[in-house]
Amino acid sequence: MARAFNVPGECLVLVKGNVASSIPNLSELGLAEGPIQVVPRYVHSPIVLDAHGAVPVEHQMMLCDAVVSMRLINYDNTVLQACLQEAAAGVTAGTQPRAGTLMGGGVARFAAGNHYVGLNLTSPVMGFPYRFLYAMIDGQPQFPMGTEKSVVSLNWIAVAYMVDPWNGGLGALGSVVWDNTLDT
Amino acid sequence: MAVTSGRQFVVNGETMITAKGGEHLSGGPLGYLTELGLAVDKVVIRPRYYHVGVQLDDFGPEAFADVIANLIDCRIHATLIHYDRKAIDTCIAESFGGGFLPDEDSLGTPRYAGIMLGGYKDYHASGWHFTSLNLLSPQLQKPYHFPSVYLTGPPLEIPLSTTVTALKCEWQAIQYRPPPTTASGRAPFEELTSQNLPLWTRTAQSG
Numbered sequence: 001m002a003r004a005f006n007v008p009g010e011c012l013v014l015v016k017g018n019v020a021s022s023i024p025n026l027s028e029l030g031l032a033e034g035p036i037q038v039v040p041r042y043v044h045s046p047i048v049l050d051a052h053g054a055v056p057v058e059h060q061m062m063l064c065d066a067v068v069s070m071r072l073i074n075y076d077n078t079v080l081q082a083c084l085q086e087a088a089a090g091v092t093a094g095t096q097p098r099a100g101t102l103m104g105g106g107v108a109r110f111a112a113g114n115h116y117v118g119l120n121l122t123s124p125v126m127g128f129p130y131r132f133l134y135a136m137i138d139g140q141p142q143f144p145m146g147t148e149k150s151v152v153s154l155n156w157i158a159v160a161y162m163v164d165p166w167n168g169g170l171g172a173l174g175s176v177v178w179d180n181t182l183d184t
Numbered sequence: 185m186a187v188t189s190g191r192q193f194v195v196n197g198e199t200m201i202t203a204k205g206g207e208h209l210s211g212g213p214l215g216y217l218t219e220l221g222l223a224v225d226k227v228v229i230r231p232r233y234y235h236v237g238v239q240l241d242d243f244g245p246e247a248f249a250d251v252i253a254n255l256i257d258c259r260i261h262a263t264l265i266h267y268d269r270k271a272i273d274t275c276i277a278e279s280f281g282g283g284f285l286p287d288e289d290s291l292g293t294p295r296y297a298g299i300m301l302g303g304y305k306d307y308h309a310s311g312w313h314f315t316s317l318n319l320l321s322p323q324l325q326k327p328y329h330f331p332s333v334y335l336t337g338p339p340l341e342i343p344l345s346t347t348v349t350a351l352k353c354e355w356q357a358i359q360y361r362p363p364p365t366t367a368s369g370r371a372p373f374e375e376l377t378s379q380n381l382p383l384w385t386r387t388a389q390s391g
Contacts, residue, residue: 060195
């Protein structure tokens with residue numbers, strides 16, 4: 001493939017939750033004020049040998065997750081509230097779930113009880129969208145209140161959830177943090 | 185002459201723990217080869233070697249002239265975080281001589297003091313209260329199989345809270361001697377010997 005300037009294009013954020021959520025179908029969340037940042041986090045464990053001093057001689061790949069940051073300026077507040085609800089393990093935004101509720105709930109993607117959300121970022125120009133299969137709003141979203149248009153700051157974390165982490169002896173092999181096919 | 189070496193980084197892989205108990209558990213967990221669970225961190229095996237020094241006056245009062253090897257036992261430590269609750273309850277019950285099965289609520293009730301876990305019964309026979317334990321090795325392909333273990337403590341810690349319960353378990357493995365049998369199937373009187381008893385093997389149980 002030849003070098004080129006890569007322009008993803010107008011990135012629309014689409015989300016989809018479990019069948020019992022307020023967003024059981026693929027829904028438009030919104031458009032961002034600026035670039036949406038996709039930040040994969042690769043975790044490598046260094047292996048240090050005394051014979052090699054303090055510098056790692058080898059690394060073990062200990063999987064990855066991803067952080068997706070966006071500042072939404074043209075968004076559907078109902079869909080946003082639904083995402084916040086799922087981030088709170090299915091209870092209405094602003095109320096508390098039981099402490100310790102499992103986000104995946106031990107069930108498959110989009111099954112009732114799985115509160116991870118499918119986070120989709122379109123890429124109409126480059127044709128290289130992102131789909132994070134198991135994402136949730138994390139940390140401290142910000143909702144400015146005032147007479148100016150509201151630009152909502154969201155940070156999502158995406159993980160490779162598995163119903164059975166043993167996976168028939170394969171462990172995390174094959175689990176998906178993201179791919180490049182949008183949900184339907 | 186060139187020196188050859190088989191050195192490598194050793195990665196055991198995702199270590200699933202499986203277990204199987206006596207025939208009296210048939211129809212429930214540990215009545216068949218059961219997946220106990222996955223650990224939050226390393227599963228640690230600690231063999232304990234027992235040695236007695238042989239002293240001779242010629243060698244002085246401290247140094248040994250020879251050493252007698254008096255077998256070994258082994259501790260296996262794992263903090264389980266994704267596990268079968270009923271299987272673990274059954275392990276706990278078997279470790280104190282068996283609970284009242286199939287009453288799940290009575291798995292916390294020992295029958296009486298003085299029960300022998302092996303009771304001179306064969307591996308996995310009805311009334312044999314040891315458990316076999318397997319530590320799988322999907323990457324290195326060198327699992328551990330302990331034919332006779334029992335859950336012991338401390339530490340056996342069962343934290344209760346809103347966070348996921350990570351069960352701190354410790355098993356003791358011994359070289360249990362099952363009875364030899366005659367052609368008639370009846371065990372003859374025979375002195376227990378320690379010869380050729382596996383504490384562990386490197387082939388996982390398959391059933």
